[in-house]
Amino acid sequence: xxxxxxxSRSYGAFKALDNASLSITxxxxxxxxxxxxxxxxxxxxxxxxxxxxxxxxxxxxxxxMDGIPANRRPTNMVFQSYAIFPHLNVAQNVAYGLKRLRLPxxxxxxxVEEALAQVSLSGLDARGATELSGGQRQRVxxxxxxxxxxxxxxxxxxxxxxxxxxxxxxxVELRRLQQAVGITxxxxxxxxxxALGMSDRIAVMFGGRIAQVAAPKEIYQRxxxxxxxxxxxxxxxxxxxxxxxNAASITVDTTGFGRVRTDKPQxxxxxxxxxxxxxxxERLRVLWDDATSPHEVSGKVVDRHYFGEITHLIVEVPGLExxxxxxxxxxxxxxxxxxxxxIRLAYDPDALVAMAD
Amino acid sequence: MTAARRLLxxxxxxxxxxYIAFLxxxxxxxxxxxxxxxxxxxxxxxxxxxxxxxxxxxxxxxLDAAWNSLVVGFAAAVVxxxxxxxxxRALTRYRFPGQRAASSLIMAPLVLPEIIVAVSLLLVLLQLxxxxxxxxxxxxxxxxxxxxxxTVLTSGFEGFDRSLExxxxxxxxxxxxxxxxxxxxxxxxxxxxxxxxxxxxxxDDFIMAFFLSGTxxxxxxxxxxxxxxxxxxxxxxxLGSLLLVGSFVLLTFAEIMRRRAERRTRNTGGxxx
Amino acid sequence: xxxxxxxSPPLRAKRAAAGSLLQSEQAQGMALISPTLLYALVxxxxxxxxxxxxxxxxxxxxxxxxxFTLENYRLALTEPIYRDLLMRSLYxxxxxxxxxxxxxxxxxxxxxxxxxxxxxxxxxxxxxPFWTSYLLxxxxxxxxxxxxxxxxxxxxxxxxxxxxxxxxxxxxxxxILTLTHAWAAFTILPIFVSLEKVDRTLLEAATDLGDxxxxxFLRITLPLSMPGVIAALLIVMIPTVGDYVTPRLVGGxxxxxxxxxxxxxxxxxxxWPLGAALSVTTMAIVTAMAGVTVFILRWAAxxxx
Numbered sequence: 001x002x003x004x005x006x007x008s009r010s011y012g013a014f015k016a017l018d019n020a021s022l023s024i025t026x027x028x029x030x031x032x033x034x035x036x037x038x039x040x041x042x043x044x045x046x047x048x049x050x051x052x053x054x055x056x057x058x059x060x061x062x063x064x065m066d067g068i069p070a071n072r073r074p075t076n077m078v079f080q081s082y083a084i085f086p087h088l089n090v091a092q093n094v095a096y097g098l099k100r101l102r103l104p105x106x107x108x109x110x111x112v113e114e115a116l117a118q119v120s121l122s123g124l125d126a127r128g129a130t131e132l133s134g135g136q137r138q139r140v141x142x143x144x145x146x147x148x149x150x151x152x153x154x155x156x157x158x159x160x161x162x163x164x165x166x167x168x169x170x171x172v173e174l175r176r177l178q179q180a181v182g183i184t185x186x187x188x189x190x191x192x193x194x195a196l197g198m199s200d201r202i203a204v205m206f207g208g209r210i211a212q213v214a215a216p217k218e219i220y221q222r223x224x225x226x227x228x229x230x231x232x233x234x235x236x237x238x239x240x241x242x243x244x245x246n247a248a249s250i251t252v253d254t255t256g257f258g259r260v261r262t263d264k265p266q267x268x269x270x271x272x273x274x275x276x277x278x279x280x281x282e283r284l285r286v287l288w289d290d291a292t293s294p295h296e297v298s299g300k301v302v303d304r305h306y307f308g309e310i311t312h313l314i315v316e317v318p319g320l321e322x323x324x325x326x327x328x329x330x331x332x333x334x335x336x337x338x339x340x341x342x343i344r345l346a347y348d349p350d351a352l353v354a355m356a357d
Numbered sequence: 358m359t360a361a362r363r364l365l366x367x368x369x370x371x372x373x374x375x376y377i378a379f380l381x382x383x384x385x386x387x388x389x390x391x392x393x394x395x396x397x398x399x400x401x402x403x404x405x406x407x408x409x410x411x412x413x414x415x416x417x418x419x420l421d422a423a424w425n426s427l428v429v430g431f432a433a434a435v436v437x438x439x440x441x442x443x444x445x446r447a448l449t450r451y452r453f454p455g456q457r458a459a460s461s462l463i464m465a466p467l468v469l470p471e472i473i474v475a476v477s478l479l480l481v482l483l484q485l486x487x488x489x490x491x492x493x494x495x496x497x498x499x500x501x502x503x504x505x506x507x508t509v510l511t512s513g514f515e516g517f518d519r520s521l522e523x524x525x526x527x528x529x530x531x532x533x534x535x536x537x538x539x540x541x542x543x544x545x546x547x548x549x550x551x552x553x554x555x556x557x558x559x560x561d562d563f564i565m566a567f568f569l570s571g572t573x574x575x576x577x578x579x580x581x582x583x584x585x586x587x588x589x590x591x592x593x594x595x596l597g598s599l600l601l602v603g604s605f606v607l608l609t610f611a612e613i614m615r616r617r618a619e620r621r622t623r624n625t626g627g628x629x630x
Numbered sequence: 631x632x633x634x635x636x637x638s639p640p641l642r643a644k645r646a647a648a649g650s651l652l653q654s655e656q657a658q659g660m661a662l663i664s665p666t667l668l669y670a671l672v673x674x675x676x677x678x679x680x681x682x683x684x685x686x687x688x689x690x691x692x693x694x695x696x697x698f699t700l701e702n703y704r705l706a707l708t709e710p711i712y713r714d715l716l717m718r719s720l721y722x723x724x725x726x727x728x729x730x731x732x733x734x735x736x737x738x739x740x741x742x743x744x745x746x747x748x749x750x751x752x753x754x755x756x757x758x759p760f761w762t763s764y765l766l767x768x769x770x771x772x773x774x775x776x777x778x779x780x781x782x783x784x785x786x787x788x789x790x791x792x793x794x795x796x797x798x799x800x801x802x803x804x805x806i807l808t809l810t811h812a813w814a815a816f817t818i819l820p821i822f823v824s825l826e827k828v829d830r831t832l833l834e835a836a837t838d839l840g841d842x843x844x845x846x847f848l849r850i851t852l853p854l855s856m857p858g859v860i861a862a863l864l865i866v867m868i869p870t871v872g873d874y875v876t877p878r879l880v881g882g883x884x885x886x887x888x889x890x891x892x893x894x895x896x897x898x899x900x901x902w903p904l905g906a907a908l909s910v911t912t913m914a915i916v917t918a919m920a921g922v923t924v925f926i927l928r929w930a931a932x933x934x935x
Binding site: 048049050069070071072075076077079080081083085086087096097100101144145148 | 518520521523524525526527528529530531534538539542543
């Protein structure tokens with residue numbers, strides 16, 4: 001649906017986007033995830049036609065977009081500020097783009113009502129734009145774009161202006177809406193939970209480059225490097241040395257976890273013999289009493305942080321330069337483990353991932 | 358500390374009231390004496406009359422001057438607002454080399470002694486062989502109105518969320534259509550406000566009209582001529598009172614428009630209620 | 631934007647397209663401002679330059695002798711009348727700007743800190759008199775201060791004086807009073823704007839660190855609002871130097887200012903070059919005076935901290 005081939009964008013000496021290539025398939029919910037300034041918004045605005053690539057091509061639905069102005073592209077956008085026209089009411093806002101199509105007024109009305117129903121705003125047609133709450137503004141922005149029946153809907157940080165509760169609710173709704181209309185969604189966000197929770201696939205970007213493109217689970221569990229791993233959530237990093245590498249797997253030696261063979265992440269590029277072994281804090285489990293596991297490490301609790309449903313234990317393991325962070329649910333009393341107590345941790349070798357440094 | 362603070366907060370409103378009185382009382386004397394039967398403006402008042410107002414419509418020179426003022430004010434308001442729209446839009450929407458210098462030159466009449474601006478203009482117009490007329494007055498008035506137009510319009514254009522125009526483009530509208538359907542309705546109050554402010558300035562201006570008008574004059578120049586005759590003072594006071602009311606009405610309207618413009622642009626953006 | 635794409639290799643074409651996009655943004659801005667800029671250039675910058683040129687020429691009856699001379703400046707700077715008029719104009723404008731700012735500051739402070747939700751109403755109230763005809767405002771002072779005027783009749787009515795005094799009108803003080811009234815509103819706005827920008831938590835921080843209201847005002851509020859004060863001073867000082875109406879109406883013989891002399895040279899006396907030289911001298915001196923004022927205030931504000 002969208003082909004982005006070696007697209008770069010520089011502003012003077014600054015490279016906002018550096019040779020990015022991507023292909024987004026039809027009907028996909030695709031997220032561009034990264035910290036601010038990583039180039040994700042630049043890329044989105046280039047798809048919309050508000051910015052032009054310095055080099056490279058973007059095509060939508062097989063058609064190259066070079067030289068096609070924003071108002072003639074089969075894409076529509078939900079702006080970060082929503083950009084609701086303040087001098088128009090809800091129905092007029094939604095009908096804004098339809099006016100150009102010169103539809104019969106009954107047809108126009110029907111489509112506006114249909115779009116408002118899709119975003120659960122039926123009955124608010126006559127409400128003034130300045131009398132809307134944040135969540136309602138967002139829905140109007142969505143309806144206004146969807147009513148145009150675009151091939152691609154672009155969403156620029158659509159949830160960032162909402163408070164936490166509303167944001168979580170809208171995540172579910174956006175996902176439901178996308179499945180209902182079947183339009184390709186491209187979402188820009190800096191919030192990893194948003195991306196993980198809604199997307200079919202995610203592209204993680206840093207400093208104008210695309211670091212990894214994968215499904216949420218893959219990107220969370222098999223990050224291609226430490227930067228991606230870190231951005232997606234907490235992870236324990238253990239120094240490792242590569243002893244064997246083949247097409248499908250990597251074998252590394254570590255202190256603490258011994259010799260480990262893991263699946264090779266896509267686009268793995270080794271950097272000499274040194275590598276990093278990672279494991280997410282929630283993939284380490286506390287071994288209670290005399291329970292054993294074929295894969296375990298032992299150490300001593302040096303700190304404990306209570307977070308309600310979970311507790312973070314900081315565990316010093318002999319031979320590791322940094323203590324491990326363990327996230328354990330409080331079902332079994334992890335919040336009662338005293339600081340200084342000896343502790344044994346079990347892990348699943350599949351949860352270990354070898355990364356380039 | 359609280360005692361000192363109380364003193365400070367109590368002292369200020371009193372001072373503010375006195376200050377307002379200082380600003381308004383001298384001006385309010387004009388209408389007061391315009392209703393007084395005595396031709397000499399002094400207390401105590403001798404009696405209530407409308408005779409000074411009644412004489413106004415029977416003074417052809419005055420009517421001519423008033424008409425001239427209206428024409429000049431209208432022309433100056435339209436031209437300075439048009440030029441102001443260009444400048445304000447360029448200054449708020451674009452970044453280009455020489456922007457600061459350009460805006461300083463455009464705003465310069467605000468901080469130049471008006472007489473010097475008038476005299477320079479006079480010199481050039483005479484050198485060019487242009488005869489002085491209401492047209493030359495308009496030229497001068499536009500020059501001194503532009504800074505005010507630009508200020509009013511800039512405050513209307515600023516905070517105008519660019520994504521509104523982008524959203525319009527995104528929804529298929531052309532550049533012209535976007536201007537007509539989004540930009541113009543949003544800034545219309547600022548434009549009206551600029552028109553009213555420029556009109557008021559032109560209506561009240563004396564110096565430019567004094568130097569640049571030919572045989573046809575505007576109201577302030579007419580008033581200036583009348584001031585030499587003590588006997589004419591009451592009619593001048595009556596005329597002045599009418600102008601005062603006129604200015605006040607226009608400006609109140611301009612202020613309402615400006616606020617509406619501000620509210621419109623402020624309510625876009627990411628700030629929610 | 632698409633013009634650049636023909637024929638050339640795609641990559642280079644794209645770069646050119648992006649470059650022209652950036653340039654066209656600039657070009658659009660410049661094109662948009664050009665009518666207004668052109669107007670200001672032709673009707674303000676050029677005329678000022680013409681005046682400067684004239685100031686180096688001489689009036690030869692009805693024609694202008696275009697040989698370079700400094701004679702006009704010699705006259706403007708040494709001739710006692712002009713020197714006195716210049717000095718008086720400067721004195722008046724300095725005094726007026728000082729008084730307007732000192733009187734306006736508390737009002738701006740009051741509106742900014744205690745105006746609450748009625749800030750814009752206050753500002754509107756204060757700016758209204760400014761918008762009414764300047765001529766009429768000056769005239770009302772003539773009515774107040776005149777021999778048979780409000781002040782005299784009022785004072786006589788109260789029995790404070792027995793016969794009308796001529797001391798009120800037709801002198802420098804009358805000019806200063808009238809101008810102070812006329813420009814009052816103009817100074818409030820810039821001061822108000824700069825006070826609005828003062829972060830209120832700074833004041834809380836100063837209080838937290840032990841400053842009382844007075845010290846806090848002197849150490850935080852005043853220095854931070856200094857840009858507004860400077861702007862207010864300049865916005866009054868520069869135009870009042872060249873005021874024409876006030877000295878003519880309420881100044882009498884002792885209140886004549888440089889603008890009256892300039893007008894005379896362009897009017898009855900018909901000596902344009904001398905009028906031009908007086909104008910240029912006025913502008914130069916007022917600019918220098920403004921510069922010195924700004925410098926002194928900045929220096930004082932730095933010292934106050």
